[in-house]
Amino acid sequence: MDLTKVTRGIAPMTSNQPTRWDIVKLYGVDHSPWVQGIRLALSYYGVPCRTTSLPVNWRWWFSQGVTFPVLQPDGQAPIVDSFAMYRALEIQGFSLGLDGVLDTDLLEAQSAMESMFSNYALGRSGPGKRWAFIRGWSNMRERPMHFGGSVARAFLAHYFFCLIGLGRTIRGQKGRYVYDLDKFERDIVRWDRLLQNQEWVTGRAIGALDFALMGHMQCMMTGLTDELIPILRRQSALMEWVGRMCAALPDYEPMYARRLIEDTWHQTTGGGLDRGVFWLTWFGCIAAWPVTLPFLLYCFVRRAYNPAHSGAVSRRLRRGPPPL
């Protein structure tokens, strides 16, 4: 696929315009690249945002499962899929460089990111990393702090632990590399090449694709996939762009990707009480496994009904448009 297609006809940036969204609620967690992407965009444009691990509501959970991100502007219907959120932000009057970009071209760019994600995400847990993975979940934060969110996050940690485990098993059984660093390098080189010719991924100005790709940098740098660091640092144009992104969002927390350019940076974690609630729930879920398991299985069944679950974009692209 030609990544430059999406960067045609990009309008110049106009940021910090007044928004009709007073405040938005974002369902998702710190380590998700798709959540990070949209949070970075909201932060850049100054849209106040509460981030929580609690699904939008119970009815939502029953029908859509636990997939995030989900964006809920005050008093409006929830939006699923981060790229739909970028479009919605543009409708709000922010210029994310998507004006005139075809949905099919955007879908291709998202699919390229998803293909990279489906590889490196499997490296977040696995032999030797399982405890680190759960500890990573315990260190994430609700913004603002919310005990209900910490309880939900502990359950989500079990869900994603199983999802990655399942993904690794399926790949292994197909005889494919589970976490293929060579493939990762081939994927990331394409973004580096693009950035050799232009300052921003979106084109002449910072925009949706910059936030989206930076979301992935954020996820990769949460401490669970550090074997990617040397590969990423070999991409000089990409590293310069990471520096520009960090400079564009100086107060953003947590800026995990800063680790790529500053060796001294340490990540912040949630408070003691927050972590206590997480661990109590996490062990509680294990103690109550006969109850936890049906809940987990239900979430796995419902994910198929959520058009934004992991891998859905690439599948949609492979299948082509629905018949008229």
Ligand SMILES: N[C@@H](CCC(=O)N[C@@H](CS)C(=O)NCC(=O)O)C(=O)O
């Ligand atoms: N296309 C979606 C991808 C969202 C996604 O893959 N979310 C992951 C978390 S990082 C998820 O919730 N996966 C759960 C599942 O697939 O069951 C987007 O851009 O928002």
